[in-house]
Amino acid sequence: MLSKKQITFSLLLLACRAVYAADSSSEMDYYQEFPVVLSASRLSQPLSEAPNAMTVIDRKMIVASGFRTIPDLFKLVPGMYVGYYKGSQPFVSYHGSPDQYARRMQVMIDGRSIYMPPASTVDWANLPITIEDIERIEVIRGPAAASHGANSTQGVISIATRDAGGAEGKQLSITRGSKGVNDVSARYGKRGDVFDYRMTLAYTADNGFDNLTTPPNNYPLTKFKATSLLNNSNDSNQARLLNYRADYHPNGIDRYDVQLGLNRDVQTVGWTDSVGNPVHDLLSNSTFLQLGWIRLLDDAAELSMHYYHMEQRQHEAFTVVTPAVQSSDMSRDEIELQHTLHLSDVNRLVYGAAWRNDRLAAQGYAQALFLIYGAAPSYSSSSNTHEYRLFAHDEWRITPQLLLNTGGMIEGDGMGHQDLSPRIALNYHLSPMQTVRMGMSVAYRTPASAESRFRVLQPGALFVPNATVNSPGLMPERMLSRELGYLGEFPDLSTSLDLRLFSDQLSNGIFYDKTFTGTFVNGMSVLYQGFEATLKHAFNENSDLSVNFAHELASSNGPAMLAAGYTGFISSAPWTNDSLSGNTPRNSASLLYALRLPHDYAFSTAFYYQDAMQPFDRGVIDFQPIQRRMDARIAKTFNQGGGVKGEVALVLQNLFDAKYTDYVANNAFNRRGYATLTLNW
Amino acid sequence: MTTGNKIVRCLLHSILLLGWFVPASYADDGSRVLLVLSDSNALYQTFANAYRQNLPAGIHLQQLQRAEDFDGQQADLVVTVGVKAAERVAMKTTQPMLAVMIPSYTYADLLAKRPGNKLTSAIFLDQPWHRQVDFLRAVLPERSRIGVLYSADTRLEITALRRELTDHGFTLTGSALGRDDDLHTRLEAVLAASEVLLAVPDSAIYSSNNIRNILLSSYRRGIPLVGFSQSYVRAGALCAIFSTPEQLAAQASRTTSSFLQTRKLPEAQYPARYEIAVNQEVARTLGLTIQPVELLRSQLEKSPGNPR
Incomplete structure (x- = not known):
């Protein structure tokens, strides 16, 4: 905090300025006091000092990628798997494909945890932001429960949206393309002396994947489920959304952040050949309100507090023999308090506490349940959990070369479990440009309510958990992670290199036991080991290349579980009897090249590669052959004069129309393109 | 802030403002230096304190807390701190003057107010x-x-x-x-x-x-x-x-004592430290x-x- 004396001094100086407004040159230009703008919470941690392996996706990369949906961006992260259950139901995971819910990732937008009960998954189609609202994404590869809490046993995605003061003026953007791509957005931003705000109003729509017209992998039509995959892509999506962010900074000490948003999304779900889940619309409404306060204290210390409320209401009506309905209402309130302080010039401590309340109320009615199974036609479920977290991290520069990061989090998950997730990482700067990192951490994942209250008879697309807990003994999963990293900057070659060797051991893993209990149980263990690399190179001032590569091997107790009778571990992968090994693509890579051309043209191209894999919970028909995809974008910016500027961009995806599928074999992604016109004034 | 605090603060301010003429060290050679501050706030006080401390003993130093207080008072050298004081003094007197803590690009204006006056110099605030x-x-x-x-x-x-x-x-x-x-x-x-x-x-x-x-x-x-x-x-x-006010003050003190010995002012200077x-x-x-x-x-x- 500024002392009273300093404030008085600043006010005096400001008063002097007022008197001197007529003459612009005085000593006050030199001795004026400024507020601290780039405080600890503003400054991002450089990769060479982070306790984890981290990939940063910045605005430039977002633009160059040409992507119009957020989850696709994670194809640019080494080792990350982006899958689609349907065109509007993507999921992002690490260490291969999970089921369609990817429950092992922590995903945050501006510090707001957006994975939601009951499945602890992110509904990417129902987020109140568009890809254009994003300033930067940091992806932690590997567990980071010590800093980010439960659900981060595989990794953390942290999305930072644009600052309230990050845009000034008006923007209108229109995108039209094949496959029903139809996006419109309007943005407005205003910067002031003490108050900045920006807002977005957007509509996005597309018709999802292409219809699969011949059976995948040259299977005959007689292959089990082959015919049901054909012409069965019912996954169009329309979202209307709004978001608003304001930053009030009345003095140099306090900063208040207010954010709110909503998304009203209608997506087509279901399958033409499904009795329980026929093609129908799923309506989702999500809203949020977030309030933040940061106060600067003496000696670069900082106190911050945030509160948010978010809610998602979903509804679907469909026909299973007779009309059926399901609806759910999920909400979360969280408050977090954090104190950052310097214990000495070389030691920084962050500690804090948080409390969270998750509520779920879901119900359904399907007469068919009674007619076919003799079960009760109406069902409902509600839960209300209170979680708490206490955390502390210390960043100690033992010598200018040696940085020690230690930290831990204690969590009570509101379901009777209390876990301590510790982390230790040592960063050693071999030279100012080269760093070696060694790290070790333990992370726990709280069972999702969909797991502890699994409902077997579940029509429709929504998940209504069981009224009572039917997996009472379900314990949190544990991940033990060890890694060795290297980061090198070679300014003479305009190159940087990020290498990582890792070994992540999942134990007490939760899986669906379809053989014996029909519930989720503990007992799966998997060891993931591999190597990841990111190379960035600038050929000259006008071109950037970024290459990511991951090589990963998984081995699990799947064969032993299978031998013990757990049929869920049958491996459909032709090359291994370990279903979890077959589920992890051995090699994957991405490449993004951006080139700025004369006359305000910009060109970029991206290439994505992923080895063949057999999704863990899918049948052999959904075998995913090698994926190769190339995208390209060309854009021209123009200055219309009179303060009007703009850009025209054309994006072509899967340029060479390489046949590949995503997770479910009927998700065919043929060549497609779209054009965007953006005007700024 | 409590009312008591306010009163104390007001009193302190009044004392500061009333005490324009700060008693200086005993003048044995009779040299009189007048320090004119642009304003009474902390910045100029810091300068004034450092200036006084660096000045050799035996110089009679008078200090004006605000530019407006200068009305042609006589001295061997008038040292001004800040643009406002420099402008006021340049306008009101032709006595030898050392303008300290002014941006170099304002110096021409100052000279224009004292055409042909050789006994004008400055220590700039900005780095060359x-x-x-x-x-x-x-x-x-x-x-x-x-x-x-x-x-x-x-x-x-x-x-x-x-x-x-x-x-x-x-x-x-x-x-x-x-x-x-x-x-x-x-x-x-x-x-x-x-x-x-x-x-x-x-x-x-x-x-x-x-x-x-x-x-x-x-x-x-x-x-x-x-x-x-x-x-x-x-x-x-x-x-x-x-350059900090202290560094400029030390340089000003050196220039002052050299002037009092030689009665000559050097060319306008950039900060030495x-x-x-x-x-x-x-x-x-x-x-x-x-x-x-x-x-x-x-x-x-x-x-x-x-x-x-």
Whole structure:
């Protein structure tokens, strides 16, 4: 905090300025006091000092990628798997494909945890932001429960949206393309002396994947489920959304952040050949309100507090023999308090506490349940959990070369479990440009309510958990992670290199036991080991290349579980009897090249590669052959004069129309393109 | 603040304001120096205290707390602190005058008020361009495109800065901001073409209202801001080179005692001593390795214009 004396001094100086407004040159230009703008919470941690392996996706990369949906961006992260259950139901995971819910990732937008009960998954189609609202994404590869809490046993995605003061003026953007791509957005931003705000109003729509017209992998039509995959892509999506962010900074000490948003999304779900889940619309409404306060204290210390409320209401009506309905209402309130302080010039401590309340109320009615199974036609479920977290991290520069990061989090998950997730990482700067990192951490994942209250008879697309807990003994999963990293900057070659060797051991893993209990149980263990690399190179001032590569091997107790009778571990992968090994693509890579051309043209191209894999919970028909995809974008910016500027961009995806599928074999992604016109004034 | 506190504060202020004439050391040689401050606030008090401490014993020092208090009082030398005091004194008297803590580009105006008066000199507040350029070279040797944003009617000698930069292998990617121009648009254009943003003392641009957006915009692009005061560095600039009121006061004391011996004033001078400040946290975040301040200083001292 500024002392009273300093404030008085600043006010005096400001008063002097007022008197001197007529003459612009005085000593006050030199001795004026400024507020601290780039405080600890503003400054991002450089990769060479982070306790984890981290990939940063910045605005430039977002633009160059040409992507119009957020989850696709994670194809640019080494080792990350982006899958689609349907065109509007993507999921992002690490260490291969999970089921369609990817429950092992922590995903945050501006510090707001957006994975939601009951499945602890992110509904990417129902987020109140568009890809254009994003300033930067940091992806932690590997567990980071010590800093980010439960659900981060595989990794953390942290999305930072644009600052309230990050845009000034008006923007209108229109995108039209094949496959029903139809996006419109309007943005407005205003910067002031003490108050900045920006807002977005957007509509996005597309018709999802292409219809699969011949059976995948040259299977005959007689292959089990082959015919049901054909012409069965019912996954169009329309979202209307709004978001608003304001930053009030009345003095140099306090900063208040207010954010709110909503998304009203209608997506087509279901399958033409499904009795329980026929093609129908799923309506989702999500809203949020977030309030933040940061106060600067003496000696670069900082106190911050945030509160948010978010809610998602979903509804679907469909026909299973007779009309059926399901609806759910999920909400979360969280408050977090954090104190950052310097214990000495070389030691920084962050500690804090948080409390969270998750509520779920879901119900359904399907007469068919009674007619076919003799079960009760109406069902409902509600839960209300209170979680708490206490955390502390210390960043100690033992010598200018040696940085020690230690930290831990204690969590009570509101379901009777209390876990301590510790982390230790040592960063050693071999030279100012080269760093070696060694790290070790333990992370726990709280069972999702969909797991502890699994409902077997579940029509429709929504998940209504069981009224009572039917997996009472379900314990949190544990991940033990060890890694060795290297980061090198070679300014003479305009190159940087990020290498990582890792070994992540999942134990007490939760899986669906379809053989014996029909519930989720503990007992799966998997060891993931591999190597990841990111190379960035600038050929000259006008071109950037970024290459990511991951090589990963998984081995699990799947064969032993299978031998013990757990049929869920049958491996459909032709090359291994370990279903979890077959589920992890051995090699994957991405490449993004951006080139700025004369006359305000910009060109970029991206290439994505992923080895063949057999999704863990899918049948052999959904075998995913090698994926190769190339995208390209060309854009021209123009200055219309009179303060009007703009850009025209054309994006072509899967340029060479390489046949590949995503997770479910009927998700065919043929060549497609779209054009965007953006005007700024 | 309690009422009691307020009263005490008011009293203290009154005492300060009433006590314009501060008793000085005993004058055995009879030399009288009049120190005229532009204002009574802490900045000038700091200067006044340091000036007094550095002055040899036996000089009779009178101090005026505000520029307005000067009304032609007689002295062997009038030392002014700040632009306001300098202008007032230049207008009111032809006595020998040393104007301290004024920007170099305001000196011509001052001289114009005292045509032909040889007994006028100054100690500037700003660093000479060549020192600023040496500093840039020491801090960020890899970055050559220096962005400078200034108002169209600035009195800064931008041409001289450009020449100095070009002579040392830099390029100035500058832009003048007209009265009707939008600051942000201009700033973004400068940032797009630059590797470093060099702040200049131009209050139309670098005001406490604008500094936030300037720092955030440059940070977003990964471009460091080089400032010219400790306050810049605290706010989030990468580094700054500047002279403190104490350093200027010490130089003024030396010039004063030399005048009292020789009755001659030297040419107007730039600050002899300076400070270097680096925001290591900002440097780390931007992925910049900045040499320790001592090394930066010794590198600067290799240049003849930057004395030890």
